[in-house]
Amino acid sequence: MDTSERDATRPSEQEAHRLDQADPGHRHLFHVPPADGGRYPQAAYLAGNSLGLQPRATRAELLADLDAWGRLGVEGHLEADRPWLPYHELLTGPVARLVGARPAEAVVMNSLTVNLHLLMVGFYRPAGRRTRIVIEDGAFPSDSYAVRSQARLHGLDPDATVVRLRPRDGEDTLRTADVLGFLAAEGDTVALVLLGGVNYLTGELMDIPAITAAGRAAGAVVGWDLAHAAGNVPLALHDWDVDFAAWCSYKYLNSGPGALAGVFVHERHLGRADLIRLEGWWSTEAATRFEMTPVSRPPATAEAWQVSNPPIFAMGPVRTSLELFDSVGMPALRERSVRLTGYLERLLDEVTAGRPLRVVTPREPERRGCQLSVRIGGGSAGELTKRLRHEHGVIADAREPDVVRFAPVPLYSTYHDCWRVADALAVTVESQP
Numbered sequence: 362m363d364t365s366e367r368d369a370t371r372p373s374e375q376e377a378h379r380l381d382q383a384d385p386g387h388r389h390l391f392h393v394p395p396a397d398g399g400r401y402p403q404a405a406y407l408a409g410n411s412l413g414l415q416p417r418a419t420r421a422e423l424l425a426d427l428d429a430w431g432r433l434g435v436e437g438h439l440e441a442d443r444p445w446l447p448y449h450e451l452l453t454g455p456v457a458r459l460v461g462a463r464p465a466e467a468v469v470m471n472s473l474t475v476n477l478h479l480l481m482v483g484f485y486r487p488a489g490r491r492t493r494i495v496i497e498d499g500a501f502p503s504d505s506y507a508v509r510s511q512a513r514l515h516g517l518d519p520d521a522t523v524v525r526l527r528p529r530d531g532e533d534t535l536r537t538a539d540v541l542g543f544l545a546a547e548g549d550t551v552a553l554v555l556l557g558g559v560n561y562l563t564g565e566l567m568d569i570p571a572i573t574a575a576g577r578a579a580g581a582v583v584g585w586d587l588a589h590a591a592g593n594v595p596l597a598l599h600d601w602d603v604d605f606a607a608w609c610s611y612k613y614l615n616s617g618p619g620a621l622a623g624v625f626v627h628e629r630h631l632g633r634a635d636l637i638r639l640e641g642w643w644s645t646e647a648a649t650r651f652e653m654t655p656v657s658r659p660p661a662t663a664e665a666w667q668v669s670n671p672p673i674f675a676m677g678p679v680r681t682s683l684e685l686f687d688s689v690g691m692p693a694l695r696e697r698s699v700r701l702t703g704y705l706e707r708l709l710d711e712v713t714a715g716r717p718l719r720v721v722t723p724r725e726p727e728r729r730g731c732q733l734s735v736r737i738g739g740g741s742a743g744e745l746t747k748r749l750r751h752e753h754g755v756i757a758d759a760r761e762p763d764v765v766r767f768a769p770v771p772l773y774s775t776y777h778d779c780w781r782v783a784d785a786l787a788v789t790v791e792s793q794p
């Protein structure tokens with residue numbers, strides 16, 4: 362293809378601007394980093410699946426909490442405008458609505474992998490033939506390390522205990538039917554199913570209700586890592602009968618690097634005396650916490666999984682962000698997400714046609730969130746994203762050796778960002794050695 366033919370097939374920038382006028386999103390509520398290269402002042406930020414952007418409201422809210430400490434010292438526990446003792450309760454309603462939980466079923470605490478461990482202490486109880494843990498072969502490594510160490514905690518061989526479900530040969534994503542088939546055939550050996558709701562690499566959204574139902578019917582406990590799902594796709598964890606779930610807040614929940622994470626425990630497990638939890642003073646009911654008794658009295662809520670008193674200054678950004686999700690609403694965000702990702706998909710298809718690059722994320726909107734992953738078919742993903750950033754101001758995310766992930770986030774990404782991705786990719790791959 363010569364350059365003039367290439368230009369003729371390039372998508373129109375005017376079209377992107379028109380779409381942005383018609384479907385503007387909420388970009389004005391966020392800080393968008395400046396571009397590191399290219400001809401636009403702001404970056405086209407497509408890495409919200411890695412680290413979400415900072416809401417403009419976060420700074421003032423955080424400073425207000427900090428000021429309360431300065432003014433009140435220890436009295437802030439009870440006298441701050443947002444008293445610290447019950448601070449975490451401010452997050453419970455919005456986070457529960459976000460993931461489709463009842464308020465008693467959700468709590469914000471710790472970080473994601475720590476929470477997975479705290480949950481697995483009770484929910485992974487290998488016994489008899491039922492010892493295995495099912496994850497996806499393409500699970501985020503932290504989950505793989507976590508379940509392998511849980512197997513060792515029980516004196517089991519991780520290689521024999523952890524089952525890694527793979528896509529079929531020549532395919533990029535896991536078929537739900539294959540997961541269900543495995544559970545039907547071998548479910549009686551499975552103690553725990555722990556899958557990613559949206560796969561971090563391919564962007565595939567699993568059929569959470571179907572897999573949960575099949576795992577539970579097989580007698581296993583079913584938990585979900587929702588790092589790439591929370592704030593990205595609508596969730597109904599209570600209605601889907603999920604046993605437990607955990608997610609982080611630094612990606613789609615825009616709460617800052619290493620932000621506090623969230624946990625869901627289904628109502629049927631709340632208050633269960635037989636379920637092991639690791640405890641600390643925040644595991645006991647709030648009303649009697651300061652009676653300083655030697656034996657805890659855990660509430661029949663997910664708060665019983667808390668161990669320590671929470672870091673208030675880390676809770677502030679999560680609270681601010683959750684309030685934003687609450688006011689915009691996941692249904693509206695999902696609708697914009699489907700439009701925005703569909704647009705990017707069309708542009709990427711135009712760019713990748715006739716080239717070794719291809720989109721590996723499922724094509725059906727109901728099988729994905731906002732992320733599209735492109736396998737670049739040669740060369741280094743890291744080198745490509747460096748060029749996108751420094752030559753075009755496009756911030757995307759590389760997973761070596763050959764996957765580049767683009768996530769148009771419905772809260773703040775624009776159609777013009779998507780257009781810039783496609784345009785930059787076309788120019789970059791054309792000029793690759």
Ligand SMILES: Cc1ncc(COP(=O)(O)O)c(C=O)c1O
Nearest residue numbers: 472473474475501503561588609
């Ligand atoms: C799917 C998934 N699980 C787990 C983690 C690890 O999270 P953390 O370091 O917050 O425990 C990540 C991090 O990106 C992730 O994407």
